[in-house]
Amino acid sequence: MLKLIIFAVAAFVLYKLLTGDKRKKEQDKERDIKKKAAKGELVKDPVCGTYVSLDSDIRVRQGDTVHRFCSYECRDRFLKQIGHKPPAEQVEEGASDSESDA
Numbered sequence: 001m002l003k004l005i006i007f008a009v010a011a012f013v014l015y016k017l018l019t020g021d022k023r024k025k026e027q028d029k030e031r032d033i034k035k036k037a038a039k040g041e042l043v044k045d046p047v048c049g050t051y052v053s054l055d056s057d058i059r060v061r062q063g064d065t066v067h068r069f070c071s072y073e074c075r076d077r078f079l080k081q082i083g084h085k086p087p088a089e090q091v092e093e094g095a096s097d098s099e100s101d102a
Helices: 002-039 072-082 087-101
Strands: 042-044 051-053 059-062 065-068
Touching: 002 042, 002 051, 059 072
Parallel strands: none
Antiparallel strands: 042 051, 059 065
């Protein structure tokens, strides 16, 4: 019986050590993201809220404002929200128009 109690306590301590380490890593990552956002190195994706580097290649210029996105899906959703067609839809429609003219 004593061995079972010792094993249970050891398993509980090991569990707490592992989950505490994971929680600390997540907190450190969140703190790092907040620091970079405060410095202006990261900006928030206007669709999903993910922080994106200023070097992101997925971006849309709207007047003087440049919006950066984490993915093409977010960019396409943003374009639909503001009333523009995503580039893929423009190409597909252009291809179908030229086929109908022939």
